[in-house]
Amino acid sequence: MSSKQFEDGITAGRLDAKALDANFSDLHPAYDAHEALVAADRCYFCHDAPCQVACPTSIDIPLFIRQIATGTAESAARTILEDNILGGMCARVCPTETLCEEVCVRETAEGKPVEIGRLQRFATDTLMASGTHPFSRAASTGKKVAVVGAGPAGLACAHRLAMHGHDAVIFEARAKGGGLNEFGIAAYKSTNDFAQAEVDWLLKIGGIEIRYSSGLGDGISLDSLQADFDAVFLGMGLGGVNALRLDGEDKDGVMPATSFIEELRQATDLTGMSIGRRVVVVGGGMTAIDAGAQAKLLGAQDVTIVYRRGQEAMAASEFEQDLAAQKGVRIIHNATPIGIEGNGSLTGVRFAYTETQNGKLVTLEDGFTLPADQLFTAIGQSLTGAPDALDTAGGKITVGDTGQTSVAGVWAGGDCASGGDDLTVTAVAEGRDAAMNIHATLMGEA
Structure with missing residues (x-):
């Protein structure tokens, strides 16, 4: 172990390129x-x-x-x-x-x-x-559908629409497509730029245009999309992150886990990725696990994930929890953050123990402090930029069984819509099913 791993503060190059290549190699190597x-x-x-x-x-x-x-x-x-x-x-x-x-x-x-x-x-x-695409387009219907978001739901929707002969235009706020597949998962789960390769391959069916750096609010409104297209599908995901709402959350070293994961996923040289010596992650879902595991793989000496409820309540699967533990991440249950310490830069995070009493989570007086020079928050994401005309509930767009929203001619799916499991596979299913309902509606078959 190099002496750099014992340096306090957030620094790059705690591990050399060879060690990082090994740490971020394919989680499940391909079968021959x-x-x-x-x-x-x-x-x-x-x-x-x-x-x-x-x-x-x-x-x-x-x-x-x-x-x-x-x-x-x-x-x-x-x-x-x-x-x-x-x-x-x-x-x-x-x-x-x-x-x-x-x-x-x-x-x-x-x-x-x-x-x-x-x-x-x-x-x-x-x-x-093989370079082939197994599906071909049906004869053109002359219909055009706007798809907001080039994540799993939007891509699946656009592809199925193209199969049925409709033209799909995807409006993507970022400069790349793929959504969470590109920006939001651990780097060792998708290596060799596979997310972009899959987007490029999907587009081979034809009839799909992606307009990058073009999201709702960037000169684009739901009203304008409805005026210019025969139908609209919203699959923009969840753009906001939930805050801890503690004093000191603006200190140096405190950031959303999603931002850390995105930065890592887009890095071309992992030796340039900065990481703290002592890292704390707050949360119990896949984002928390991915952030904690990757912090350790980047060379952090101590990484601790803290979750407010028991292990059985964690959204991350037992397999993922075990994976993080195998990489040297400690997971503490039944504790919630109550304070952030440091003068300018982060030095520690204070926690109080919790327990469930009569079905409610109760914060106890006893607690502890974890020394930290980096804190990643992973306590959920929130919907941003949803048009006012749409009904929402629980922070998501309300949809029917096949994605219909409260506004005629507008469908939604993926993380931004109600009812999903916040999984890539679920988003794909919702985008596909919405496309089938859009097709039936446009062709008068609904």
Whole structure:
């Protein structure tokens, strides 16, 4: 361990390039062809397929695994992509351990499921490497649909609309597409710029235009979109972050975990990424886990995630919690931040213990202080820029079963809409289903 790792304060280059390359290598390396055949051979091809029922996009998992087993990986990819056009990324980031693999019969019988996620990645990577796109556009309908946001929901919606012959124009506030797939997940889950490669591949169907640096509020309003397009889909995600609302939150060294993850994801040289010696993360979801694990991998000496409730209430899966622990991250439960210490720069965070009494979380008098020179907050995100005309509830746009909002001709899906699980795979399903309802409406079939 280099002496630089023991320096106080936030600094870059705590680890050398070789160590960082190893730390941020692919979390689940890709199968080769032989490994995929062996893994596929473990599938029972269940006729009632509990794995398919557990998949938010309802991929025919037994079918695509059988296709891999018979040596037709590109056909397997088409089976996957018919239901989930972002199947390549979902194979990397989807919490399969709590979805399809959790209910796998092999998991129930042996405690070791068929590795569905890795098989899905093998199939989709094989097809993408061929350079082909398995879907073609229907004859043009002459209809145009505006899609706000080039994240998973917006991309899935636009692709399905294009398949049915509609023209889709995506308005994306950032300079890149991909949404959380590009900006919001741990770097070791999606390596080699895969998120952008998948966006480029998806666009090969044609009929989709992306206008970057163009979001709602940037000279674009819902009224103008409704006037210029036959339908509108909103998939802009959650642009705001929730604050701790504590004095000192503006100190140097305090920042949203989402900003840290985004900076890391866009870094071309990780040796230039600054990280503290003692890092504290507040939160219990995937963002907290991703921030904590990556802080440790960048060379932080001590990383502690603190969550206000018990382990069973954490939104992050047990697998992800274990992964962070394996990388040296400590997780403290039942504690909430009550103070931020330091004169100008952060020096520590004060916490009070909590417990649940009669179903309510109660803050106790006892507590502790964690020394810290960097604090990442990950206590949820909030909807920003939602048009006033739309009904909202719980900080999200209210939608029906297939994404219809309270305004005629406007649909929504993904993290910005009610009812979702804030997962890439769920956002894809919502964008796809909204597109099907938009198509039916535009063609008078609804």
